[in-house]
Amino acid sequence: MFWNVTQVLLDGLLTTFQIFLFTLLFSLPFGLVLAFGSMSRWRPLRYLIQVLVWIIRGTPLMLQLIIIFYGPGLWLGHNIWSGNESGRITATVVAFSINYACYFSVIFRGGIEGVPAGQREAGEVLGMTRSQIFFRITLLQMVKRVVPPLSNEVITLVKDTSLARMIAAYELTFAGYSFMKSNGLTWPLFYTGVFYLIFVGVLTLLFNYMERKLDYFR
Amino acid sequence: MAILEVRNIGKQFDNTKVLDNVSFSLEEGNALAIIGSSGSGKTTLLRCLNFLETPDKGSITVKGETLFDASMPRREQEKELRTKRLHFGMVFQSFNLFPQYTALENVMLSEKLLAKEQPDFKQKKKEIYERIEEHGVELLQQMGLAERMSHYPHQLSGGQQQRVAIARALALQPDILCFDEPTSALDPELTGEVLKVIRSLADRKTTMIIVTHEMAFARDVSDQLIFMDEGVIVEQGDPRQVIDHPQEERTKQFLTRYAQG
Numbered sequence: 001m002f003w004n005v006t007q008v009l010l011d012g013l014l015t016t017f018q019i020f021l022f023t024l025l026f027s028l029p030f031g032l033v034l035a036f037g038s039m040s041r042w043r044p045l046r047y048l049i050q051v052l053v054w055i056i057r058g059t060p061l062m063l064q065l066i067i068i069f070y071g072p073g074l075w076l077g078h079n080i081w082s083g084n085e086s087g088r089i090t091a092t093v094v095a096f097s098i099n100y101a102c103y104f105s106v107i108f109r110g111g112i113e114g115v116p117a118g119q120r121e122a123g124e125v126l127g128m129t130r131s132q133i134f135f136r137i138t139l140l141q142m143v144k145r146v147v148p149p150l151s152n153e154v155i156t157l158v159k160d161t162s163l164a165r166m167i168a169a170y171e172l173t174f175a176g177y178s179f180m181k182s183n184g185l186t187w188p189l190f191y192t193g194v195f196y197l198i199f200v201g202v203l204t205l206l207f208n209y210m211e212r213k214l215d216y217f218r
Numbered sequence: 219m220a221i222l223e224v225r226n227i228g229k230q231f232d233n234t235k236v237l238d239n240v241s242f243s244l245e246e247g248n249a250l251a252i253i254g255s256s257g258s259g260k261t262t263l264l265r266c267l268n269f270l271e272t273p274d275k276g277s278i279t280v281k282g283e284t285l286f287d288a289s290m291p292r293r294e295q296e297k298e299l300r301t302k303r304l305h306f307g308m309v310f311q312s313f314n315l316f317p318q319y320t321a322l323e324n325v326m327l328s329e330k331l332l333a334k335e336q337p338d339f340k341q342k343k344k345e346i347y348e349r350i351e352e353h354g355v356e357l358l359q360q361m362g363l364a365e366r367m368s369h370y371p372h373q374l375s376g377g378q379q380q381r382v383a384i385a386r387a388l389a390l391q392p393d394i395l396c397f398d399e400p401t402s403a404l405d406p407e408l409t410g411e412v413l414k415v416i417r418s419l420a421d422r423k424t425t426m427i428i429v430t431h432e433m434a435f436a437r438d439v440s441d442q443l444i445f446m447d448e449g450v451i452v453e454q455g456d457p458r459q460v461i462d463h464p465q466e467e468r469t470k471q472f473l474t475r476y477a478q479g
Contacts, residue, residue, distance in 0.1 A: 124270065125270070125306065127300045
């Protein structure tokens with residue numbers, strides 16, 4: 001039984017991990033783009049992004065997930081997400097990416113604005129272009145500033161993946177819960193918790209490592 | 219002919235006139251000191267020269283080329299602006315070294331980035347980088363920092379950081395090097411080492427503009443001195459003349475207050 005449960009949970013973990021990885025992959029760059037947009041000199045863009053961030057941060061992720069998964073089917077008359085498992089994972093990744101990008105954009109903006117203006121000015125008087133200033137000077141200083149708040153969000157993301165159960169994506173929590181439903185077993189639930197703890201434990205180590213790596217400058 | 223001609227520069231923030239009708243010229247190889255109390259517009263003037271601020275009025279000419287003229291329509295590309303900026307070097311009050319780079323990397327960064335724009339960069343990358351490194355090392359040695367090249371800014375004292383910043387500003391060989399209160403953020407015991415470096419640059423006939431509160435230093439090192447108050451040039455001329463025998467009432471008051479500490 002133990003091995004059987006382990007196998008099923010590992011299956012669930014794979015889905016959880018996919019959602020986690022792809023969400024990060026899309027939401028980090030998208031969040032940076034939103035951060036730039038929210039600092040744009042062009043006011044309409046700034047307002048647009050402010051409204052988007054307000055809506056996304058102001059409503060439950062679960063609600064957003066339901067709308068993104070079921071909405072197209074109801075409005076367009078056909079489901080744009082294929083009905084199988086991969087379609088459900090894709091819909092989850094889309095909903096999560098938009099949601100996390102908004103949170104990340106606020107963190108990134110704080111990180112960029114926290115870099116003293118003198119750094120940019122020093123780059124300017126040395127004849128650097130705007131993109132050189134961002135990539136050679138601002139970026140790493142921003143990264144150093146955003147690692148701690150980012151680690152919070154990323155760890156929250158690990159646990160938010162369990163919301164995918166809402167649209168019947170077979171992720172880790174769903175897998176653990178299935179044994180309670182069918183066999184009345186509760187211990188797989190605790191076992192599921194251990195999976196999450198290990199996942200988050202590894203991430204914590206990774207973030208600690210990053211912080212230490214960036215400790216060489218101040 | 220003067221290397222720098224500044225004519226009738228005016229600058230307003232909201233409704234406050236920060237600079238009004240500022241004109242002066244500077245000969246090649248000369249050092250110009252600008253003194254005056256805080257808020258007199260000295261720093262804004264330097265920032266205008268470095269295109270960190272845009273003047274509302276006036277013109278700036280370097281080596282006969284008009285870099286800025288407020289009466290002309292401006293729609294310049296980033297590239298042009300960057301080229302114009304390179305006539306000037308800038309040393310900031312708060313150093314503004316890049317914390318993630320070592321002293322040597324700070325000095326070499328801009329030169330390396332500019333080298334990438336050369337057409338033959340790809341073929342000669344290695345030679346070019348070697349030459350840039352040699353140049354960077356040489357500059358830091360001149361600053362007396364041979365032992366500190368691979369240190370990061372936070373591992374250096376304020377005086378050392380400012381000397382790295384001077385080397386960094388010299389790396390692109392600007393026509394005119396500007397100092398914005400280079401010793402104001404330093405502990406008193408560290409100002410000497412920075413002033414010594416600036417003095418040696420003056421001895422080597424580096425064209426400089428130095429905004430400073432070090433009156434004795436300004437008097438000794440500069441060839442020309444400007445006293446500013448409330449955005450206007452009150453008095454300018456020979457440094458010894460202005461400091462020892464000021465003609466204007468405002469200059470006298472400033473110097474008296476200064477002498478009293």
